[in-house]
Each structure stands twice: as structure tokens, then as C-alpha cells.
Amino acid sequence: MDAFEGLRRIGIVGAGSMGSMMALAFSELGLDVSIWDVKGSNIDSLLNKAKKIKSLKGCLDGNYEAEGFMKSLDQCPQRLFLFSITHGSPANSVLAQLHNQLRDGDIILDGENEHYCNTERHQRNLKGKGISWIGVGISGGYQAARHGPSLSPGGSEASVKRVLPLLEKYSAKNPKSNRPCVEYIGPHGSGHYVKMVHNGIENGMLSTMCGAWSLLNQCLGLTYNEIGNVFDGTAQDHVLSEVLDKVVQNFDDTEGTLYWSVMEAAQRHIVAPTIAAGQFLRVASGNRAQRLEVAKCLEKVPGLKQPRLSENDRNRFIEDLRPAVYASFLCSYCQGLELIARASAAED
Structure with a gap:
């Protein structure tokens, strides 16, 4: 061949x-x-x-x-x-x-x-x-x-x-x-190190996506299809196709790269809040049974009231959310790349 x-x-x-x-x-x-x-x-x-x-x-x-x-x-x-x-x-x-x-x-x-x-x-x-x-x-x-x-x-x-x-x-x-x-x-081990950080970066991005989705659905009351239209064709669009495969991938401890990234950032004194928050929120996402039990205790507590926004205010909020999500993506990339640079210098 x-x-x-x-x-x-x-x-x-x-x-x-x-x-x-x-x-x-x-x-x-x-x-x-x-x-x-x-x-x-x-x-x-x-x-x-x-x-x-x-x-x-x-x-x-x-x-x-x-x-x-x-x-x-x-x-x-x-x-x-x-x-x-x-x-x-x-x-x-x-x-x-x-x-x-x-x-x-x-x-x-x-x-x-x-x-x-x-x-x-x-x-x-x-x-x-x-x-x-x-x-x-x-x-x-x-x-x-x-x-x-x-x-x-x-x-x-x-x-x-x-x-x-x-x-x-x-x-x-x-x-x-x-x-x-x-x-x-x-x-x-540089190849696996880069892949580890790649996954950490992706984790931060997915967490941001989840936060944006929650705002659009729970606060603005957008339907799933409407949220899809908001993200369609944007910088976030390429991430959506992988969400279902990724969101609980490491909850059974068969995927270690995500918390390894957090541990490496802490050990090498790299400020990586986007990557770290992504991992902790991912673990919280996996604790669904626990959340359902808590929800039963809170059934009588009044839920969040969706704000009454005009069409213009709603559209303006959505347009403000786009660069916020993009900025969070950039933060995740910057944190991961700094971690790789620090490790490369230390291990050289």
C-alpha cells in the first residue's frame, strides 16, 4: 500500500x-x-x-x-x-x-x-x-x-x-x-495531553451552550425549534450535533480527560474557570435522580415567572446573548491553550 x-x-x-x-x-x-x-x-x-x-x-x-x-x-x-x-x-x-x-x-x-x-x-x-x-x-x-x-x-x-x-x-x-x-x-505523552485539553475546552463550550439554552427556554419561553433557529448558522452550530453523545459521557468514570484537565490547570496554576465550571456542571447534570428528589420538595414553591418582554426587547436580548456565548467560547480556548503552553514549557 x-x-x-x-x-x-x-x-x-x-x-x-x-x-x-x-x-x-x-x-x-x-x-x-x-x-x-x-x-x-x-x-x-x-x-x-x-x-x-x-x-x-x-x-x-x-x-x-x-x-x-x-x-x-x-x-x-x-x-x-x-x-x-x-x-x-x-x-x-x-x-x-x-x-x-x-x-x-x-x-x-x-x-x-x-x-x-x-x-x-x-x-x-x-x-x-x-x-x-x-x-x-x-x-x-x-x-x-x-x-x-x-x-x-x-x-x-x-x-x-x-x-x-x-x-x-x-x-x-x-x-x-x-x-x-x-x-x-x-x-x-504530548499527543494525549493535547487531546485531554481539547476535551476540556469542548466541555467549557458545551456548558456555555447549556446555559444559553436554559436562558432562552426557561426565561424567554422559546420552544426547542425556536432555540434551534437562534443557533442555526452561528459560531455555536457545529457543537450542537455532538451534544447528545457528549453530555453524560464521563459520568461513569470511563472518560477521565475532563476532570484531568481541571486537575492539570490547578496543578500548573492556570486560571481556567470556564473549563472547571463546565466539568462541575456536567457532574451536576448527571445527578438527575438527586435533582428529581429535590424537585418533589419544592413543588409548592412558586416557579420563576417569565418576564414579559416586547418583541424588540426579546430580539435584543437574543442578539446580546450571541456575543456572550462567543466570548465564553473564546475564554475556554484561551484557558486551554495557556494550559498547553505552560505544560510544554515545563516538560521541554
Whole structure:
């Protein structure tokens, strides 16, 4: 394959919502794909889905055991793995299971939202065996994983350069310039660090969106369709399509990047109130059962009275709200970028 010299097959660990979509995408690019998941039903679901897709070019081989998975990659002159499993203990367990079968020259792309310190620990532990561990931030959710995400690889520059042509082919493309949405971020755990902060920035933006929605609905009495029309075509519009997927994603502690961002900001003395408030309000949003119990106790308390505004006053309020939301978005970006700059200077 011209995208990556010597590569004909990629081994993917994890056939969940992200791993399965990436398997289909790489097959569509022409790579043969070996994929393994400890949960056999995930493999079954993927293979059934693949049968209905006519655009796949490479073979898609599902594996129910680690041994068969590794054996399918034995003849590859250059072995490339992609891990798409939950961060922390699950990732550690899988790596321990495969460790003795890994060999000099193997490259592992860690596509989960892993803590950057764990990424760097894996890099140190595998370096002596000649194995490259690249932490890759993957942005855009499972929809982008299928059709091309934004990627932020970090680790050994030489190893990243070896896989960069493939990542460029797989990644999303800028609609104006057609440039691939992927760039070498830097050494060590920088790729996962940038992805962590990216999620923190997004969290601040989503919290702002929720606040604006509440004002328009609870105070001005706008219907959902009217609120949609207010946001349609504005700077906020691109965020709306992802809200349902994101709003409770980390409440069960499977997504750590959001509170890691808050902890990093505090530890590095970065003022990040938009990012922090976004996380705390997100946790409050997840406590729905608790809120419903409190609501029962407050049933007899008079509710908020919607102000009686003229049409002109209402429209003026909405137009004032637009730049306020935009300014909050900018604050979230500035706070996140300052955090990245501070970390980059400290870790250099």
C-alpha cells in the first residue's frame, strides 16, 4: 500500500464503537484488518455490519482470542497495532497479555483517551524492547472514526513519521485546503495531553451552550425549534450535533480527560474557570435522580415567572446573548491553550 511502505495489515485491539468504526475505515483504505475483542459479541456485530458494506477493500478478520489475533500478524514485516480500549486498568491488562508476543520494531498506536503519564510509562517500559508506543488523540467520536477524525499523535518523532503517511490518508481533511487534520504534536505523552485539553475546552463550550439554552427556554419561553433557529448558522452550530453523545459521557468514570484537565490547570496554576465550571456542571447534570428528589420538595414553591418582554426587547436580548456565548467560547480556548503552553514549557 502506498500510504505506508511495507504495511498490508493492521491489528486493532477493541471492537467497541470506536475500534469497529476504525476497522471499517482502514479496510476501506485497502488495509487488511485483524481485530480482537475480549467481548465476542462486539466482533460478531462488526462482522455482520461489514457484510453489508460494499466499499470495503481489505479483508476484515475477527478474532475471539489473543493467540489467533497475534498469529494473524506474524508474517507482517512491519507490525502496526491500534489499541481502542478503555484507559487505565483495561489497557494495562491487555498490554500485559500481549507483552511477551511483541517484538522489536512493533509500533502501537494508543487511540484511547489515556492519561498522558500512563502513556509515558508505557513508552519507557517498552523502549528497551524496541517497541514504539504512540499516544494518539482521536477527535470527533465514532462518526469521525468511521470517515476520518482529527488526530494528534505524540511520541518518538521517528516512529510517528513512519506512520504519518497512513494517518494523513485516514484523517479528516480541511474542507478549504484539503490538508489532513493530523500533525506530529511532540515527544512523550504530548499527543494525549493535547487531546485531554481539547476535551476540556469542548466541555467549557458545551456548558456555555447549556446555559444559553436554559436562558432562552426557561426565561424567554422559546420552544426547542425556536432555540434551534437562534443557533442555526452561528459560531455555536457545529457543537450542537455532538451534544447528545457528549453530555453524560464521563459520568461513569470511563472518560477521565475532563476532570484531568481541571486537575492539570490547578496543578500548573492556570486560571481556567470556564473549563472547571463546565466539568462541575456536567457532574451536576448527571445527578438527575438527586435533582428529581429535590424537585418533589419544592413543588409548592412558586416557579420563576417569565418576564414579559416586547418583541424588540426579546430580539435584543437574543442578539446580546450571541456575543456572550462567543466570548465564553473564546475564554475556554484561551484557558486551554495557556494550559498547553505552560505544560510544554515545563516538560521541554
